[in-house]
Amino acid sequence: MTKGSYMSTRMHARVKNNIFDVLMLTRRNLKRYIRIPQLLVFSTVQPVMFLLLFNYVFGGAISISTGTGSYIEFLLPGILMQVALFGSTATSVGLADDLSKGMVDRFRSLPIARSSVLAGRTSADLIRNLFVVLLMVGVGTLLGFRFQGGFFHGVAALVLVLLFGYSFSWISATIGLTVRDPETVQVASFIWIFPLVFASGAFVPVQTMPSWLQDFAAHQPVTVTVDALRSLMLYGTTDYIGQALLWIAGILIVFILLAVRAYKRIT
Amino acid sequence: MDAITVNNVSKRFGDVRALRHVSLSIPEGKVYALLGPNGAGKTTLIKILTTLLAPDSGSVAVGGYDVVENPRQVRRIIGLAGQFAAIDDHLTGRENLEMVARLYHLSRRQARERARSILEQLDLAGAANRTGRTYSGGMRRRLDLGASFITSPRILFLDEPTTGLDPRGRAELWQVIRGLILEGTTLQLTTQNLEEAEELADRIAIIDHGQVIAEGTAAELKDRIGGSVLEFRIPSDGNLEKAMAATSDLFTGQAEADAAVMRISGAVDSTSQALKEVVRRLDREQIRIADIHLRRPTLNEVFLALTGKEAEE
Numbered sequence: 106m107t108k109g110s111y112m113s114t115r116m117h118a119r120v121k122n123n124i125f126d127v128l129m130l131t132r133r134n135l136k137r138y139i140r141i142p143q144l145l146v147f148s149t150v151q152p153v154m155f156l157l158l159f160n161y162v163f164g165g166a167i168s169i170s171t172g173t174g175s176y177i178e179f180l181l182p183g184i185l186m187q188v189a190l191f192g193s194t195a196t197s198v199g200l201a202d203d204l205s206k207g208m209v210d211r212f213r214s215l216p217i218a219r220s221s222v223l224a225g226r227t228s229a230d231l232i233r234n235l236f237v238v239l240l241m242v243g244v245g246t247l248l249g250f251r252f253q254g255g256f257f258h259g260v261a262a263l264v265l266v267l268l269f270g271y272s273f274s275w276i277s278a279t280i281g282l283t284v285r286d287p288e289t290v291q292v293a294s295f296i297w298i299f300p301l302v303f304a305s306g307a308f309v310p311v312q313t314m315p316s317w318l319q320d321f322a323a324h325q326p327v328t329v330t331v332d333a334l335r336s337l338m339l340y341g342t343t344d345y346i347g348q349a350l351l352w353i354a355g356i357l358i359v360f361i362l363l364a365v366r367a368y369k370r371i372t
Numbered sequence: 373m374d375a376i377t378v379n380n381v382s383k384r385f386g387d388v389r390a391l392r393h394v395s396l397s398i399p400e401g402k403v404y405a406l407l408g409p410n411g412a413g414k415t416t417l418i419k420i421l422t423t424l425l426a427p428d429s430g431s432v433a434v435g436g437y438d439v440v441e442n443p444r445q446v447r448r449i450i451g452l453a454g455q456f457a458a459i460d461d462h463l464t465g466r467e468n469l470e471m472v473a474r475l476y477h478l479s480r481r482q483a484r485e486r487a488r489s490i491l492e493q494l495d496l497a498g499a500a501n502r503t504g505r506t507y508s509g510g511m512r513r514r515l516d517l518g519a520s521f522i523t524s525p526r527i528l529f530l531d532e533p534t535t536g537l538d539p540r541g542r543a544e545l546w547q548v549i550r551g552l553i554l555e556g557t558t559l560q561l562t563t564q565n566l567e568e569a570e571e572l573a574d575r576i577a578i579i580d581h582g583q584v585i586a587e588g589t590a591a592e593l594k595d596r597i598g599g600s601v602l603e604f605r606i607p608s609d610g611n612l613e614k615a616m617a618a619t620s621d622l623f624t625g626q627a628e629a630d631a632a633v634m635r636i637s638g639a640v641d642s643t644s645q646a647l648k649e650v651v652r653r654l655d656r657e658q659i660r661i662a663d664i665h666l667r668r669p670t671l672n673e674v675f676l677a678l679t680g681k682e683a684e685e
């Protein structure tokens with residue numbers, strides 16, 4: 106065997122091991138979701154409740170100004186964004202919990218790549234988000250939502266919202282590793298998530314907001330991405346997709362670096 | 373060959389000098405105890421040895437690999453049970469062990485087999501399918517310990533493995549640790565308990581304020597601190613000063629009188645006839661004895677003998 110092929114075999118084995126480690130840790134995190142009833146309720150019942158409440162409570166008032174057929178068509182993409190963002194906070198709480206219980210030290214003493222703990226965490230939240238997003242689409246369909254842009258554009262929209270949630274999991278990871286105390290992390294997460302979700306075009310058209318708020322709301326990533334979702338889901342067009350993907354890529358690059366750095370700094 | 377060499381290691385956290393120029397070497401297959409009070413720097417040293425923390429200066433080799441240059445190689449050959457049991461509350465005992473085994477890249481079958489035998493060995497077989505949340509403190513400790521030696525690592529680190537256990541739990545854990553020693557594992561443990569260090573370790577380092585203040589076998593250290601402590605009490609109507617005057621020259625160091633409980637205690641040479649002599653002299657002075665016995669020195673007394681001051685936090 107030549108030296109080169111030996112090296113590449115080793116590289117190959119290493120990559121395979123890393124993927125295996127991430128899968129093991131993902132599985133561990135997913136098991137926790139199934140076994141902690143509060144988490145299960147938080148991630149399923151709560152968003153369904155939001156969808157029902159928003160649809161029936163605000164639906165009558167808001168449908169006038171949206172211009173689309175019914176509020177549910179406007180609302181569902183927004184709710185999917187909310188689900189993906191709220192779901193991403195689980196990453197910070199989970200990591201802070203693992204830190205405070207010594208699990209992170211246990212993992213750090215094992216012969217696994219440092220990034221695999223973070224990757225296992227964010228992957229688990231991605232998979233959980235997939236289930237919740239599908240659940241919301243199911244409930245939305247019962248309320249009258251239809252993918253008018255066609256099946257493939259609908260699938261593309263779901264992939265986009267999951268990617269968006271995934272990128273936010275890395276912001277969340279950075280916060281969890283920096284703040285560290287599980288309870289504080291919970292509060293800290295909502296301080297930045299709430300304005301992002303509600304001062305956006307997720308639930309109401311941005312034009313209805315005061316002009317100082319519009320400047321922020323119109324340009325922030327949640328609005329851009331929810332507009333891309335609506336374009337795909339309702340019209341089968343690809344407006345705003347490039348901008349949304351740029352945001353996602355930017356967030357991923359910056360916050361993967363920051364999260365890994367914070368992880369390395371743990372003492 | 374030495375399994376672990378620590379060369380002039382220092383570490384500070386802000387103003388706290390957690391370790392100051394620590395040097396140690398631990399031979400392959402031996403048991404080494406770090407003995408010290410709260411805040412001495414034990415956990416800091418263990419964290420550096422297990423690649424969780426980088427030293428500010430100095431160098432450390434574990435199994436021949438430098439912990440800073442080659443952390444991944446080090447992690448392959450070590451096991452760690454940290455000061456606070458790190459087990460997943462929402463996985464069962466068996467799942468906890470299997471997960472760690474799989475992360476060491478044991479096959480699924482090997483992992484299952486190892487987990488089963490360790491649960492048996494640690495007397496946790498009956499609780500194997502319960503989640504960690506339902507475990508008692510002692511059970512958590514044992515499970516955590518099990519996770520640390522699931523791959524029979526060459527070098528094992530246990531940070532205060534028996535803290536918080538009742539005497540029976542402690543004795544059982546010692547039994548498990550002795551079994552590991554027989555398998556040839558090099559073991560570094562920390563403890564605040566002199567008896568534990570004596571019981572398990574080939575060599576002991578006493579560490580205080582980040583410095584190693586004494587090092588040697590239990591016998592060597594005992595010689596330095598006078599072997600045993602002789603302690604006696606007299607009835608509450610007795611004359612403590614008179615008792616002290618009659619016996620003080622029999623102690624190797626300064627004897628202590630505690631008037632509140634009418635007690636005198638101090639280190640004595642274990643080979644001497646101190647006990648007999650104290651009884652004879654008190655009898656001659658017609659001082660009655662309420663209670664008299666020889667015992668091992670407490671950590672505090674070791675510190676007193678070695679540093680002239682009490683162990684403090």
Ligand SMILES: Nc1ncnc2c1ncn2[C@@H]1O[C@H](COP(=O)(O)OP(=O)(O)OP(=O)(O)O)[C@@H](O)[C@H]1O
Nearest residue numbers: 372385388390408409410411412413414415416417
């Ligand atoms: N991450 C940290 N940040 C700041 N100070 C620290 C940190 N870790 C340890 N210290 C300080 O370093 C000193 C040594 O701590 P260490 O945990 O090593 O002691 P120890 O011997 O393990 O004590 P104990 O028996 O209480 O576990 C203490 O004064 C502690 O407060």
Ligand SMILES: [Mg+2]
Nearest residue numbers: 414415416455
């Ligand atoms: Mg400690």
